[in-house]
Amino acid sequence: MEFHHFEMKDKDYINSFFGEHHYQQCDCSFNTLFLWQHAYSTMWAVEDNILFVRAGRGDMAYFMPPFEGKGASFVHGLEIIRKHLEDMGKPFRLMGASPWVVEQIKQLCPGKYEFEEDRDDFEYIYKTSDLIRLPGKKFRMKKNHLNGFLRTYPDYVYEPITHENMEEVKQASAEWFKRHGDIEDEEYSIGLCFDNWDALGVKGAVIRIYGKIEAFTIGDKMNDQVAHIHFEKANPEIRGLYQAINRDFILHEFADTEFVNREEDLGVPGLRQAKMEYNPDHFAEKYNVVLAGTLGK
Incomplete structure (x- = not known):
């Protein structure tokens, strides 16, 4: 071959x-x-x-x-x-x-x-509606984090990634990896994504707080039923920010899908706990x- x-x-x-x-x-x-x-x-x-x-x-x-x-x-x-x-x-x-x-x-x-x-x-597969609405007792903790963010930062700005703000998003990505250690493979993959943005057909968004990009995310549709989140990064010191970027992005870009794939946990205990706390509908085994x-x- x-x-x-x-x-x-x-x-x-x-x-x-x-x-x-x-x-x-x-x-x-x-x-x-x-x-x-x-x-x-x-x-x-x-x-x-x-x-x-x-x-x-x-x-x-x-x-x-x-x-x-x-x-x-x-x-x-x-x-x-x-x-x-x-x-x-x-x-x-x-x-x-x-x-x-x-x-x-x-x-x-x-x-x-x-x-x-x-x-x-x-791979963790979630109901799109669950990630948007965070309904019921099983999402209470996530909803509390989100509500805390909304109370603290009522003037936050959600903004799609475009060619106009791409360089600023690249800089925010570089700063995130600088703060969180050398994750070379992932940083390279995100860079490849930015460099081939239109051809890949991906979508992305940022959240600004006081004008600064504090979170960004990138995803696409695998098919009409399933959206896929490729990358999601946020300032972990801002309570509820991850919940906000996750909810807002899916609401604005993928509300017409049935499911969202948020990838695997690689056996990392903290990552597994975080993904399980979002109550997956099922797994791609x-x-x-x-x-x-x-x-x-």
């Missing part, structure tokens, strides 16, 4: 392989794969009308499940991956397999593969897939 880096010219072609299903996983979209290819060494290839996405370095190389185009064979895609990794001297490993993919493999290839839940990679008899080896 001939693998390629993700480039903007390939966006429509690659997304055409994701258009067969209403995926809720954010990595089943060109924008995510493009923005994070540097961090995960992600590349793509197409063979026999099947999209292959390979990632990882060295012995940690893996594939996402094959994305077959119309008339293509999913099982054939699995065999191509197996042969490719075998030729590289690497073990067979799929990551990011959804429950639907797992069931397909079990039905089409009985006994050939084993499966392992990857809870740290589960993910599983690792290996050859039968090799799990844990």
Whole structure:
């Protein structure tokens, strides 16, 4: 297979392989794969009308499940991956397999593969209406934070990201990363997003307090049903600011969707707690897939 880096010219072609299903996983979209290819060494290839996405370095190389185009064979895609990794001297490993993919493999290839839940990679899917309204007792703490912010900063300004304020947003992003330590991969991805803003078709917003940008966020629609928040940064010393930017952005840009994907927690305890406190409706579950008899080896 001939693998390629993700480039903007390939966006429509690659997304055409994701258009067969209403995926809720954010990595089943060109924008995510493009923005994070540097961090995960992600590349793509197409063979026999099947999209292959390979990632990882060295012995940690893996594939996402094959994305077959119309008339293509999913099982054939699995065999191509197996042969490719075998030729590289690497073990067979799929990551990011959804429950639907797992069931397909079990039905089409009985006994050939084993499966392992990857809870740290589960993506959090929320009801759009919940994130806008914060209804009921289960959102009381979040609603209290938001109300505290609204009382303290009644004159705050919500503002879409445009070409007119882009340089100021870039500076606010650089200052955030300077204050919060070196998160090089994420800072690089945000920079790539700013540099390809129109071509990616993303939307963004900021909150200003006394004229200064204290929070910004960037997202898009994965499909008509699901919005995806790529990045969200705020001054953690301002109570309720994260709740405000989250609510306002979804209300202004994605109120017509059913769900919002706010990505995984990576197994970070504090991040998991924060995401669970928003009461996800469900998860985009993910599983690792290996050859039968090799799990844990």
